[in-house]
Amino acid sequence: MPPTVNGRGLWWYKALTPNYIMKNTQELFELVAKAVEQNQRECNPHWFINYSGHVNNMNIKFYRCGWSDNARYEGNDEYLTEDGIQSLYWFIKTRL
Numbered sequence: 001m002p003p004t005v006n007g008r009g010l011w012w013y014k015a016l017t018p019n020y021i022m023k024n025t026q027e028l029f030e031l032v033a034k035a036v037e038q039n040q041r042e043c044n045p046h047w048f049i050n051y052s053g054h055v056n057n058m059n060i061k062f063y064r065c066g067w068s069d070n071a072r073y074e075g076n077d078e079y080l081t082e083d084g085i086q087s088l089y090w091f092i093k094t095r096l
Contacts, residue, residue, distance in 0.1 A: 023089040025080060028058075031092045038096065045095070048073075056080045058088055062095050 035047040048061040059077045076091040078084030 022082065023085055025085060028080075028085050028089045028092075031089060031096070034096060035092050047092075058084075060088065060091060062091075064095075 032049055032051075035049065038045070039047055044064070044066040046063040046067040048063070048067075050059045051057070052059075057077070057079050059075070061073045061075045063071050063073045065071065074091075074095075076088055078087050080088075
């Protein structure tokens with residue numbers, strides 16, 4: 001299945017971004033740092049980000065209205081392939 005952001009394919013973002021440039025791992029982790037900083041500044045929203053280096057996988061859960069045991073979240077789970085990096089990057093970018 002192709003990566004999606006907000007339920008739409010990455011082609012959607014490429015089409016809306018005239019100078020679309022593929023993001024890389026460094027840019028992804030810089031954006032992860034911004035999301036983590038947001039956790040420290042605000043009580044809402046809240047990010048849970050897990051990276052498994054041994055399999056090169058990242059799992060993100062975004063709680064728009066704060067975290068609780070029964071809170072709803074949006075999630076994205078990808079291997080850090082070229083498409084996976086794009087999917088994770090735009091997942092975070094569109095929610096910051």
